[in-house]
Amino acid sequence: MLSLLHMFLALSALPSALVLWTLRDLGRNYAKAQSIGLPVTVRFVTPGGPLWMIFSPLVVRIATYLPFTKSFITKYRRGWECRERYRAHEEHGELFTICTPGGNYVKISNFDVADDILKRKDEFGRDLEAFAVLNIYGKNLATTEGKEWMRHRKVAAVTFTEKNAELVWGEALKEASQMLEYWRDRAKKPIRTLAQDTQIFSLNVLAAALFDRSYPFEGREESEAREQAIGANAKNGAFGYRESIATILHMIVPIMVFGEKKLRESWWLPKGWQKAGYAVANFRDYVTHLINEERVAIAQGATSSANLVTNLVRACEDESSGSLKTDNSTGSKAILTKDEIISDLFVFAFAGNDTTALTLAYILAELAAHPAMQDWISEEIRYYTRTEDVTRWDYAVCTKLKRCWAVMYETLRLSHPISQFVKNTGAEQRAITHKGRTHIVPSHTTVEINTPSLSSMPSHWGPESLEWNPKRFIKPVSGFEDEVLPPDTTPQFFPWAYNRLVCPGKRFSQAELVGALAALFRDHRVEPVPETGESMQDACRRVKRMSEDIEQRLLSEIREPTKIALRWYKATR
Incomplete structure (x- = not known):
């Protein structure tokens, strides 16, 4: 009986530990997001996580049959940028930060800022982790830099x-x-x-x-x-x-x-x-x-x-x-x-x-x-x-x-078909200037040029x-x-x-x-x-x-x- 109780407690602890771990990472990333000085919105799931990539269509499909899930579907359906187009930036601004447990994403919907980022190839490299899915046969044009x-x-x-x-x-x-x-x-x-x-x-x-x-x-x-x-x-x-x-x-x-x-x-x-x-x-x-x-x-x-x-x-x-x-x-x-x-x-x-x-x-x-x-x-x-x-x-x-x-x-x-130009600040923090104000983006932050909005x-x-x-x-x-x-x-x-x-x-x-x-x-x-x-x-x-x-x-x-x-x-x- 005691062994069964221990097993039950151990199994119960797993989801609790996962939740606590997620909240800890989310809190750390939220502090980093606030330091950029851009509007911040929170997502409780990392959009590029492999499991979410596999199961999100099913989760969102189930959500469509439930009441009061419109906001969830709008925010969490993968590819929401293509559906929302400029509307998210109309709400949050031309530049804003999405904070997730797996990292922060700075969204860009300004032509001048986008052009500046694309020209600074040595500072804003491609997010190679986002392209790792294409490494089936090894490194290639899409998954290399420099x-x-x-x-x-x-x-x-x-x-x-x-x-x-x-x-x-x-x-x-x-x-x-x-x-x-x-x-x-x-x-x-x-x-x-x-x-x-x-x-x-x-x-x-x-x-x-x-x-x-x-x-x-x-x-x-x-x-x-x-x-x-x-x-x-x-x-x-x-x-x-x-x-x-x-x-x-x-x-x-x-x-x-x-x-x-x-x-x-x-x-x-x-x-x-x-x-x-x-x-x-x-x-x-x-x-x-x-x-x-x-x-x-x-x-x-x-x-x-x-x-x-x-x-x-x-x-x-x-x-x-x-x-x-x-x-x-x-x-x-x-x-x-x-x-x-x-x-x-x-x-x-x-x-x-x-x-x-x-x-x-x-x-x-x-x-x-x-x-x-x-x-x-x-x-x-x-x-x-x-x-x-x-x-x-x-x-x-x-x-x-x-x-x-x-x-x-x-x-x-x-x-x-490709909704974002995905960049990364790499090992150092980077500066972005928008409407005369400079924002310091921390190291290892994903920066996405939101083309459906642009x-x-x-x-x-x-x-x-x-x-x-x-x-x-x-x-x-x-x-x-x-x-x-x-x-x-x-x-x-x-x-x-x-x-x-x-x-x-x-x-x-x-x-x-x-x-x-x-x-x-x-x-x-x-x-x-x-x-x-x-x-x-x-x-x-x-x-x-x-x-x-x-x-x-x-x-x-x-x-x-x-x-x-x-x-x-x-x-x-």
Whole structure:
């Protein structure tokens, strides 16, 4: 009896100790937050904690069914910045501090302060802990700083070329045409697989850009049926790659928490998690094989292709005078080891797939809710493309489709998959000046540039800053060729970052998204499917509301995409 009592007391002490520990850390961090001199708001959960990343969607979903939880959901749902946009800064100020048990977060919504922080690269480094989830295959462009980052960046800069963007353009046109055919002829009606299908589209385009492998578009159900028909051990390399990278991207948080080996060997984990462990190994084997193939091609003097594996391997060969390093040592030249090439290729796949797929899903949902905008871009597409045959659309057409670019700009302005530029003060305190007052930010403090707020502030974007209106980026003139599109990167609008941090794959994503829009909307339109008793106008308003109901998993995405029901049809002329 006494032993049972002791066991009960011990078990009871665990949550009490956790609460006390949390309150102790929160108190320490609150004192540090107050010392900065900015408004302070408290959160009792650390947003970047692995367990909260895994379980927060479930916790918040349960909270939606409970009374008096609106404030909790607003503050604790991951990605709240995308939902709230400038409103939190309207309440707390352009700069304020969020205090949590795991550390403090200084939120920035001021262009001058943001620009100053981004320029002071030696004082405000990237928060590498926030990017540790991408270290599946080791260090890479996203998870390094200083000289090591420069080594990765130098190689990446010559990896993404206009030839590669041209390859992406052609593949995006082909894949989007096939996706449209699927939506019109083979998909279940109404279509509720928007997010799934745009991910498959992006994976296929990515496969062509990375490996020069071109695969036909197929829906998720078609893919599963094909796999069952040919058997688990008879997968060809094309779909083996696609399934591996898709599994890794979907399960990246459990992979980070448990690691590849434990996921494979732990019988008690869900089968989907075990599958993720094997997917990590499969992707490594697949890329290693391609790297070895490319090294043989280089030795034989074969003509280079425009894909990223070729470009990356050849860039390393050129820098090392023909000898690709196989160890993990670092030298003065911008050369990567084989493991680093694999890791960088994974990061390219991560950045090039999820961000583009999510953005395309946002775009299509917004266009479905705004039929007039579909006509607006279709007029331009038809003007520059005289034939329905997408294989005859030259890459030069891409930059001429300014209205399609404006749709891409406006969607990224309001619904960007990456909501924060995350920096850290490092080992020393740093000074931030705002409106003539200097604030001293303690060491090891996270500083986040809140892009959803910067991209929606009425003071800069006007009183209708929360309205999705691509025409704001086009100066109205008499003809298509005279229309003017602003730069894609400025200190006031930087969806691909800017200066030294500009995304090396910027042109890659632009060609892919514009190509998709051109193929989809030249001759076709999409509309919401109204629910029972709902008018088309009501359906458009509902789809717009749902497309902007965003939740952050690893990136920010539409919270319930399967509730958006769409229908595609041929436009009448």
